[in-house]
Amino acid sequence: MKNFFLKSTLTISFLVLLSSCNGEKKDVIANEPAIVVKVSGTDTNSNSPFITASGKIEAQNSANLSTRMMGYVTKLHVKVGQKVTVGQLLVSINNTDLQAKKAQVDANILQATAGYNNAKKDYDRFTVLFKQQSASQKELDDMTARYEMAKAGLEGAKQMRNEVMAQFAYSNITAPFSGIVTNTFVKEGDMANPGMPLVSVEGNSKLQVTAMVAESDIASITSGMLVKVLVKSTNKTLNGKVSEVSLSAKNTGGQYLVKINLEGADKTVLSGMFANVQFPVANKNSTTQTSDKVLIPQSALIHQGQLTGVYTVGAGNVAILRWLRIGKTFGNEAEVLSGLSAGEQYIVSADGKLYNGAKISIQ
Template identity: 20%
Template sequence: MPFPPAFRERLQRLQRNHLIVALVLAGLLILWLASGDFLRAKDEPPEEQPQPEDSKAFRVETSVLEAEPHSPVHVVQGELLPIREVEILSQTSAHLTERAVDWGAVVAEGDVLFRLDPEARAAELAQAEAALALSQAELKGGEVLRRKNLLSETEYLRLKSAAASAYAEREQSALQLAYSKIRAPFAGVIDRLPVEEGDYVQVGEPLATLVDIAVLRLIAYVPQQQIYALRPGQSVEAKLLDGSTLPGILTFVASRAESSTRSFRIEAQVDNPERRRIAGSSATLTVRLSDQKAHRLSPALLSLGEGGQLGIKSIDAERKVTFLPVEILSFDPDGVWVGGLPEEVEVITLGAGFVTAGDPVNPVSAEQP
């Protein structure tokens, strides 16, 4: 049955109203979504878009390295030597009447080590003293005559010269007598003793070797790449063959490398308060440097620049290769520690051999799959 005209007209108005409401709601929803994106754009930066690759640039793999606190050390092999060693020689010819020390004896400075027969030297000294007394008396008489103009200038000078010669002879005889008693020049240990009592020793003949091992010298050679950080006064540690350690101070760093090895000689003084018999043995010398920021990397990343400087290849902000010189601080099982780089640096880890400084590249992070 058809609807009345009035009813159909009312139904059409109701449908038009619903359509208008739907359109209004849809418009409000669009405005709300748009305002949300606008506000978020104010508070958040736009997402970074990947930079397009340069089709002509070489593709390299890179890794970002950050500086870390590092306490660098230099470790080298060296040789321990006595701080002082002297061969005691006879300074006069005579029979050895007493050997006051034995092999390995510990002596103090000034201790008597040997006594030589003093009889001949004592007689020579007595004769020299008598000759000196005579010449001094003659000189004194000559001065009296000289004041009275009874002695010529030439004769007076002869008497004066004779007195001076007699004094020198007396001093020499006294010194020869003193040489008959041989004392230790410093505290140490008797290391060699080639003479026995009763031997007749000549001038210059070795009597003993005296070594001072209370302090030891540790001599080592450092490669030229590691010498720049070493300075006299730095703390060192000597590790002995039995695993024990002795503290010390770096005392010498050579200014010129050995021509045959290109290495530098260094010396350290190491305390040996127990006087352990380790002189002549080898030891590991560890030099501790001051704390600093450094980068740890693989030695394979190091290369030489145009001037022969050791360094690494990195990427700058314009995606170009740069060569950054480095200073090697120390080595360890995990790699090499270097200084001289910025706090953060993007290093080429793969492909560095195919590019040079200034080349544009397409870097790919080593952490990306």
């Protein structure tokens, strides 16, 4: 009986202590100053102001240089990252067989020239004799045929020399335009084969974006359209102009190829970087269906692991964390697919650290 009375007394004392602690906690929360915040209403996109598409930056001029002849690489004159000018020598290929062929052709030209000169003298002489009736028609015809054959032989030898000289161009690979060497596929001593890439060169003065656009949006994009291009790695926005619009998606997986020329790109924008292209379509006609797209600044979003949310204003001016489902991004704004309706207020910024249920004061 005594033990039961002692246990009851301890239990009552613990409950009283716990109650007093909770009361102090409520007083602390109640006495905390309200956090000053700025709020804003959501923006609705009633007529789809732009279409976005992902793309990749590349040089307008790019080439994988190869050769038409087989031979060993005797010298690689450039390295990756080196700037080159138009006509600069890049790769030298062994051309000993071409030099031997050229010497043979030069000898054939000398022989054909001598035969031509001799035949021409005989032709000129027999032409005079025929006019003086000192040579027959058959003799003149024979001299004429001999002369024409010698003339054709000399012309054929010269054309053979042109062919050999053209092949020399494939033993000395030069830059077709000014740019930067982006890759080398061979080294000295390797065997170069016809059609095998040797060096890759890209022009560094003009860049473009190749983007893929869905079939539902391609009708709104026209050549010459001015667009905005957001470079993801540098977070820079550049101006662009649509230069090409493909009208077939046969070989592109159901999407349409669009090329955009970049303007004002600096040295930090490199070929191979990924970008988002914004195509303005605000000039759609009035028959276009309106959409209830809700846009929210990305700076107002809260990220916790894989979840994304935003603080809204609850009853009694308290912050309520609401989880959202986010869609596409449009520059500095994100599309809200669910979790927030048009016209609802959300907290843009706060002077203190917000938490779910915190008292707020709207500025």
